[in-house]
Amino acid sequence: MTTTPRSNATIGGLYLITDASDSARLFECCQLALRGGVRQLQYRDKTRPFDEQLAIAQRLRQLCHHHQAQLIINDNIALARACMADGVHLGQQDGAIAVARAALGPAALIGRSCRTVAQAQAAVAEGANYLGVGSVYPTRTKNDAVHIGLEGLRAIRAAVDLPLVAIGGIDAAGLPAVIAAGADGAAVVSALMADPRPDLAAREMALLFHRRQPVPCGRVLTIAGSDSGGGAGIQADIKTISLLGGYASSVITALTAQNTLGVSGIHAVPANFVRQQLRAVLDDLGADVIKTGMLLNSEIIRTVAEELRGQAGLTVVDPVMIAKGGASLLQQDAIEALISQLLPQTYLLTPNLPEAEALTGRGITNVDAMEQAAIRLQQLGARHVLIKGGHLAGAPVDLLRQGTTTLLLQGERLDSAHTHGTGCTTAAAVATLLARGFALAEAVRLTKTFIETAIRHAPGYGQGHGPVNHYLAAAALRPQLD
Structure with a gap:
């Protein structure tokens, strides 16, 4: 001895x-x-x-x-x-x-x-x-x-x-x-x-x-717009992060007047105040994973990119462009700023098909085109890419391009109008699971289950595109998280 x-x-x-x-x-x-x-x-x-x-x-x-x-x-x-x-x-x-x-x-x-x-x-x-x-x-x-x-x-x-x-x-x-x-x-x-x-x-x-580590585990910062209806944006992100066992902090980029019928008004937060929020959170609380949603304009995107440069946290970017009701949530001149400033810092990019088309300038009509679009987005700077294929005909297929490997995730098409906030929730769920210690492919797989459960049990609120059920989706997933 x-x-x-x-x-x-x-x-x-x-x-x-x-x-x-x-x-x-x-x-x-x-x-x-x-x-x-x-x-x-x-x-x-x-x-x-x-x-x-x-x-x-x-x-x-x-x-x-x-x-x-x-x-x-x-x-x-x-x-x-x-x-x-x-x-x-x-x-x-x-x-x-x-x-x-x-x-x-x-x-x-x-x-x-x-x-x-x-x-x-x-x-x-x-x-x-x-x-x-x-x-x-x-x-x-x-x-x-x-x-x-x-x-x-x-x-x-x-x-x-x-x-x-x-x-x-x-x-x-x-x-x-x-x-x-x-x-x-x-x-x-x-x-x-x-x-x-x-x-x-x-x-x-x-x-x-x-x-x-015990929950709450993993600091997740969401940088996004506020949804007054509570189904998407900051509100959906905080629900998702908290219910999946992470610690949520937030930076608000815009205020919206919206409900399940659509967006009736958008008020941009000044870029300098976005910067002030970011510094307040990151200088004190820090973040293991940073999720971005609606960034609205090029000035905010450049501000966010500047402040995140050099940060240790992984960045999950949901390139929010169009609301469920059709309203534009990303101004046209901001797309180039997102590509040139934010994509090179992106760990995971999570576009739907229209967003992937807008970012690559290519039409996407099948899985092969999804894969080529994902490769192109990697060439533009994203380390990994998750393209959500719900806009394709037939059963929805999501595609994860992780490094040089392509993984297809088959899903079930659910006949429901209550899908408001699914893009925000998807990115927030993956971000939270990464922060909790799940590998990327497993985090994406669990998130797909989470989203399908949330849609299937949507509470039916509102007269239009209603919110999903974050609570029951998290409860159903909990045995796999513990």
């Missing part, structure tokens, strides 16, 4: 290991990844001279502490001490834990790589603070990695109580299974370092750890 105290610091969440990038690229990736939600940064360097490593490590330490993250040095106890790192990570053949503890002190975080229960138990007895477990999946970043699979991770989880950081071939698609198998953290390399947007990639993965 160890006779030295362990650190009170905690390990968990997203853990980034650096690659052999040149220093400029290294600092850029690390800064963006830390902004996106990396909690531990492990500096791994086998080639540079010690003095150069020290200069890099000292700068990385400043970056980490600015973002309230921890700097861990790979293998090199002397470097960890010289740069005053938060800790060191040791491989099986890279030094004794007792030596590291004596050099770095009782507050240091000391990790040990392991791939068997025996190795894990030995590391616990020696005084490790956490264990690096893997390789969970096959990986190309370490030639000598032994693939232990999720079964190996589960076995170690059952045997020890220390925090486990899973490593090896982990990306956003494979991370949910790793978390379910018992990992407290996940170490990645290329999933962030090779991504053109390390901030978005990091935030997408970091949010997956929210699945373990």
Whole structure:
């Protein structure tokens, strides 16, 4: 048994290991990844001279502490001490834990790589603070990695109580299974370092750890117009976010006089006041996911884009253009501003068919055209695209373009006039589920079930396009959320 105290610091969440990038690229990736939600940064360097490593490590330490993250040095106890790192990570053949503890002190975080229960138990007895477990999946970043699979991770989880950081071939698609198998953290390399947007990639993965948190979980900011009838806009968003277990904040871009029969008046909020609302929320409460709805004009769009630039939260953009009753909700000169200013910052774009046609300038009459439109919208800047196909003839089909993968979601056409606010509600539901820790494809699938239930049980209010039933839809979905 160890006779030295362990650190009170905690390990968990997203853990980034650096690659052999040149220093400029290294600092850029690390800064963006830390902004996106990396909690531990492990500096791994086998080639540079010690003095150069020290200069890099000292700068990385400043970056980490600015973002309230921890700097861990790979293998090199002397470097960890010289740069005053938060800790060191040791491989099986890279030094004794007792030596590291004596050099770095009782507050240091000391990790040990392991791939068997025996190795894990030995590391616990020696005084490790956490264990690096893997390789969970096959990986190309370490030639000598032994693939232990999720079964190996589960076995170690059952045997020890220390925090486990899973490593090896982990990306956003494979991370949910790793978390379910018992990992407290996940170490990645290329999933962030090779991504053109390390901030978005990091935030997408970091949010997956929210699945373990109690509700309300996930801060969702909605930026949209007010619907006096309560069926769409800010009102629908707040209902959806709250009922699905998130925490809702809001920025109002416009006031509307509307009911189920249509919009009779729109009053734009001055862009400077939109900016003031945004800063008030983001500077204090922050946001894990930001959902935009009706932005109305180019000045508001540019203001929103400026304020969101550099924010860590994922942005879900519902390009609201036309109300159910036919009223224009996005002025014509604003479409170009949305494309040029907001799409490059968009994590998920959620247009219906007319909106996708307006943004791409292409007619969409079938699923193949939907896919080509989604690819075009990605080329314009959106990371992922969900095109809602309710305007096509026959059973409605939604199309999710996630990276280079296309997923079709078949639905049931419900004969109902009560569909007011379904676009707003869809985007708000996906945003909330992302904030609660669901992967994108699962969030979209659950949202489709949510929307169909909400339409099927619409309360029948109003004489025109009535609101959907957010309450019963959330209640029906709750077993899958808990």
